[in-house]
Amino acid sequence: MKIVKYSGDIVEFNPIKLKKSLLNSGASPLVVESILETIQNELYQGISTKQIYKMAFSLLKKASNSNAARYNLKEAIRLLGPAGFFFEKYIARVFESEEYQTKTNLHLNGKCVSHEVDILIKKDNEIAMVECKFHMGKDINTDVKVPMYILSRFNDLNKKRHTIFSGNELISKCWIVSNNRFTTDAIDFAQCSGLNLLCWSYPETINLKTIIDKNCLYPVTCLTTLSLIEKDKLLILNVILVKEIINNSDCLAKIGLSSNRIKNVLKEATELCKYS
Numbered sequence: 001m002k003i004v005k006y007s008g009d010i011v012e013f014n015p016i017k018l019k020k021s022l023l024n025s026g027a028s029p030l031v032v033e034s035i036l037e038t039i040q041n042e043l044y045q046g047i048s049t050k051q052i053y054k055m056a057f058s059l060l061k062k063a064s065n066s067n068a069a070r071y072n073l074k075e076a077i078r079l080l081g082p083a084g085f086f087f088e089k090y091i092a093r094v095f096e097s098e099e100y101q102t103k104t105n106l107h108l109n110g111k112c113v114s115h116e117v118d119i120l121i122k123k124d125n126e127i128a129m130v131e132c133k134f135h136m137g138k139d140i141n142t143d144v145k146v147p148m149y150i151l152s153r154f155n156d157l158n159k160k161r162h163t164i165f166s167g168n169e170l171i172s173k174c175w176i177v178s179n180n181r182f183t184t185d186a187i188d189f190a191q192c193s194g195l196n197l198l199c200w201s202y203p204e205t206i207n208l209k210t211i212i213d214k215n216c217l218y219p220v221t222c223l224t225t226l227s228l229i230e231k232d233k234l235l236i237l238n239v240i241l242v243k244e245i246i247n248n249s250d251c252l253a254k255i256g257l258s259s260n261r262i263k264n265v266l267k268e269a270t271e272l273c274k275y276s
Helices: 015-024 029-041 049-063 065-071 075-077 085-097 145-157 186-192 208-215 228-236 244-248 250-253 259-272
Strands: 002-004 010-012 101-109 114-123 126-133 171-178 196-198
Touching: 010 250, 015 029, 015 049, 015 065, 029 049, 049 065, 049 196, 049 244, 065 075, 065 114, 085 114, 085 208, 114 145, 114 208, 145 171, 145 186, 145 244, 171 250, 186 196, 250 259
Parallel strands: 126 171, 171 196
Antiparallel strands: 002 010, 101 114, 114 126
């Protein structure tokens, strides 16, 4: 059965790949087999991966809101756009979960010109700059021009001392973080130049997906019991992570949710983050 990807490419339907993604959502093997059977009965020649995704998400949601939320994770990160401002805040939370100090949206003077830096992080007295490359399109990859450009900015900034966390500090490392993927050339250039890359599936073992799952860093945009408008209201209140709702349920009342809906959201949030 031929299906059409987001990019327009035509490929063979891979039930094993779909099964793996469903199992990764936390759904039981029995539920996954049932969903697979239903979807395979609905397939037709030329169906889009977008339509398959919608069917899978809808069927998962009927079985478990939290499983559907986890399945929707990559799309939820995309909903932190379109400008990427909330994505930068989210990535700061990711580094904080790894015991980094963080500061966002700073203007620093380099040796030659001034620069706007997305995030600055500090750990073990070492400071790094983090540049976030956010893409709304699902198939847009970060190519080699991006690390080449960011390397030149890093080289300008690390030639001067700055007052960031305390004073008289050097920026000694540079990270580039993307919600999508890096091209092979971008990875090769970064490795050769000493830049650190982080995206959905890179590096292979410790990537954005594995860090999110390990530390329960699910963004509020993945919750199925909230509308898009309600999610935006939480982001504006600086509530970025699902577990921040669990620790501060008052924010749900602030955005106008009834007590019954607050219970439903907290139930999904608690199951998603595997709180006891």
